[in-house]
Amino acid sequence: MEADRVTRRLFILFALAAGLVAVCALTWTLAWKSGIDTLRHAAAVRGDRTTAALRSTLERYESLPFIVGEHPLVQDVLVDPKPEWIDAANRYLEDVNRHARATTTYIIQADGMCIAASNWRDKDSFVGVSYRFRPYFIDAVKGGVGRFFGIGTISHDPGYYVSQPVRRGGKIVGVAVVKLNLEWFPGADSGEPLLVTDDHGVIFLSSVPAWKYHTMRPLPADVVASIDRTRQYARQIIAPLPAHVERVLQDDADIVRIGGGIGGGIGAPRYIETRRALGVPDWNLVTMSPVRPVVVATRSATIVTGFAWVSLCLLVFYWRQRRQRVKEVMQSRAMLQKAYAMLNERVAERTADLSQANEQLQREVQERARAEAELRAAQDELIQASKLAALGQMAAGITHELNQPLAALRSFSDNTRVFLERGQYAAAHENLEAIGSLTERMGKIVNQLKLFVGRARPRSLRSPVASALRQALALLAKRLAGVSVSLTLTDRTAGTVGKANTVGEPLVVPFDPHGAYPGLVAQCDDLRLEQVLINLIGNALDAAADAASPRIAIDIEAQAATIAIRVRDNGPGIPEDVMPRLFEPFFTTKEMGQGLGLGLAISSSIARDCGGSLVAHNEPDGGACFVLTLRRAQVSAARVAATDV
Template identity: 80%
Template sequence: MAPPSRRARTLRRTRGLPGFSRVTQSTSFPDRFDRVDRPEAAHVTRRLILLIVLAAGLAAVCALSWALAWQTGIDTLRRNAAVRGDRTTAALKSTLERYDSLPYIVGEHPLVQDVLADPKPEWVAAANRYLEDVNRHARATTTYIIRADGMSIAASNWHEADSFVGVNYQFRPYFIDAVKGGVGRFFAIGTISHDPGYYVSQPVRRDGKIVGVAVVKLNLEWFPGADASEPLLVTDDHGVIFLSSVPAWKYRTMSPLAPAVVAAIDATRQYANARLTPLPAGVERVLEGDADIVRIGSGLRAPRYLETRRALGEPDWHLVTMSSIDPVLDAARDTTIMTGFGYVSLCLLGFYWRMRRARVQEVMRSRAMLQKAYAMLNERVAERTADLSQANERLQQEVAERTRAEHELRATQDELIQASKLAALGQMAAGITHELNQPLAALRSFSDNTRVFLERGQYAAAEENLEAIGSLTERMGKIVNQLKLFVGRARPKSARSSVARALHNALALLGKRLNGVPIALTLHEDGAPPAPLDTHAGYPDLFAQSDDLRLEQVLINLLGNALDAVAEVSAPQLAVDVHASAATVSIAVRDNGPGIPEDVLPRLFEPFFTTKEMGQGLGLGLAISSSIARDCGGALTAANNEEGGACFTLTLRRARADAANAARAAGL
């Protein structure tokens, strides 16, 4: 039989303590008696009051949620309507303004002035052809001219069945305004073509006297075809809808017209025989600004819209946008329902929390009594003391282990610092070797050639080679002197370098490797066709913001990599494309080699990364070239050509020719 547990022994001992059982038995009785003695009526009353308060809170929260959701939805709807109105207004006004000056231009033509002053048949025929040509190029509906007595004598549609020639327009307001010396603007249905259009007119003057009127008619039936998701209207100064995305609303009025207005419209034949009946719209709510909530039609299911209005200026038109408020109502209803459910959930959660709190309090009272009993047991204190001693020993062991780990970490850091120093020294030595290999190879080639020239007695050629050897020696000295730029990444001086000269020097250094490999040099200048680039003659205005040594160094690396890429190609080809714009100069080196694998492209410019075999490269050429490009304020990128091969593009800022010459004269 197993011995009793420590907790069982403790409980067994506490049962024998005086007063313990009495305290345990008497703690819960007073609370139970209080609950029984509590008046039932008062308890029911408190519950009823609580339910009423919760119901009132639910109603208030739902009302507030509905009001906020409604106001937010209406504000969003107004902003969207404003954006749609701005876009439509801009499109309509730009169309009207584009043709606003066309009648004036037509009226300034001498042929138009002559035919209005003296309508000779040959002049009328010439005017008809001229107006037809102007109308076709301007893409207007009709262009015509009217004499001072209101008779149209020439029009762009002179050869059509519904020609405007011979029609009297003395009753039209646009004719009356133009004859008075102003600009006429009028929308109406044509009396001959029966097609609606916008008329704009200008007076035609000859020797300071008005001899007629030039008129251009535009078809605005495209409006608002680009945005017809919701109703969009345009009304004239009388409130008549003459443009609408809803065909049934066209030639309706926003409000009943006065008899005098109806008589004026009939006198000008503005809308022909159209019945100008009011649109069945009722205002349900007036909002701030030019916005109302209106109901179109009758009945509870009639659609409701948010109506916004704005003036177009000249002519005196108004743009009316109709936005359905059904989405706002749906959103407000959903928000209110969700808020109600959330409120009820919070109430239920509060009720659950209250019940749980009561139960937790009962449990805590019982636990407090047990803790008082346990506090009297010395055995528990002893066990706790033993546990603390063990924890202290473990803590001391952990402190010792952490101290030892800290010492090991410091030793490791010292070793890493020493390794970093060795790696920096190796990288510097590798960079020097990589950059001096090309000039050393060229020195070897020029020295051999000089010896041959001297044996043959070709002293001029030998002297030229000796000058090249001197230039290479100077270049090697500059490479060594500029090591601090590679180590410290200092920014270069604002030097300017000739692109043609740098290409010439780079090709001269790689002359032996370029034997048998054709290379095409092409210049692409903005505004000019592509042309071959002569590196000997150079391009006098093509300078890049970089010193000569660095630019040549990058070009030698790019051309050398291109030669390595076409080494195994049966018909190798290289191309150098120089793209010059006003701000930048880009040099693209292309080859027809195997190209760059996609997994290699992201790591191409990392130091010591190379795809060449062991001993053929250190992986520093492109890393150094990219660093030079960045220090000069440019960039070096790599990509694959669509027709095959790789393309490396060096982009630098372009320097002006006069600034480059001044910098060179100052010794920069």
């Protein structure tokens, strides 16, 4: 029983393999025949189109030599070659050749000497050259039409020559010749090789340059001697192509192999060679259609058919297996439904857990948002508290500034009353002007204090650096007494300080807070920038307080997109253990009552809010350096001009 089963399976496998071979062989035969027929039809259509184009070109110039020979000037110069007539004939032929768009037009005397040509101006002119050996001259002198393709003996350019006899009084007095350049012809359709052979079988036009001046078949010795005698192809070596006819088809078509050594090797490419006669002249048009696409298509069709046969066999096998497994599927369906019910229960439990987790997450998000809002509010309160603390430190300086104008104001008012009683009105007028100036100064001092205290001032986000630095220095004027302060401006872009600088080299100049720098504007609220500068300069004053000669340096560096303000002092510097916590809120190294530890934290927050940064480091020569970097605001040309005015 087991042996019968094995035998039956082997028989089935053998039958399937035999069927696969038969189907593939039939597919290969049909696909090959269809591909060859399609290729031959395409070659025939292409040959007809190309032949018609070539014939049209040749026929268009067929009568041009006859028309040239009928002109009286041409006949006169061939009979009596006077110099003035030769010059006129050259110009006439030049004009005819230009209008006809031929390569060269020339006339030859009966003895074979060219006396006038359209290229008479060129160095390689045909004038004065003997052509009695050329077949087209011989045919025309005998009274016929000469047609000849060859390489020029003077220009060494290949061309097609058409000649007609020139008659005068019934006698042939010379020959008119037109040369055409047909090198353009094979390039019109270079997708597949295209050849044109002469009456000897020599290839003189080819879309494959390496095949030119070869023959499709070996030439007899007398034909080779005739080609050499007429110098038809100049010094070209005429040799047969390495071609081998593999199969002869109908209607002047063969399957040939070209290349791979003499006679065409086994691995050489195959072509369908189709020949078509042009008639007059006695040329043949040969189209070479590669067979490889047909082979590829046939192979693909055979492979697809083989896969289809195998797929069909597998489908039948699958159908049989499916029938055997249908019962197993019916039995397992009940088990699957039970497992599906259990899965639904687990999904429901997991969904409930996810819902609870989602609700808890939403509560945490709400708490986080509320905490952030409270943090922002606390930060605003801390900023205001810092400003009030700084206000207390500045109160003494502002009081000192107000006491001096008040004392002067009292003195000027007393003097003015005395001057008025004495009738000295000029002196009184001067005192009144001084009183007005002092009043304006006191108003500015009080206004600075009012602006600093204000909480809800609108933010312009455009702060002139010079103005902010000037206000900060004014508020800290009392503490700056006795301290050496240097201010410099480094301009890395032309135009910031109104002076030209070499591209790539910075321009360093002293900085004047009272000067006009219309292009030096930072993207920051002016009041907040003043607050940062007050904190940085105040910290620098505290650090340099114990130095023998306290010094503060303020450097401003203008880049194309940023403005960096460096505040340096000659104090002891920042300890290494303090550096990591320098910008933490409520962290301070000052004694109790001298600071809250909020100045640098608030300044760093302001810098970040404005899109900038605040960093600190110790200088190599001693002292600390704080660098405030802000984005540079773009100022229009009109605004700069208005500021300059």
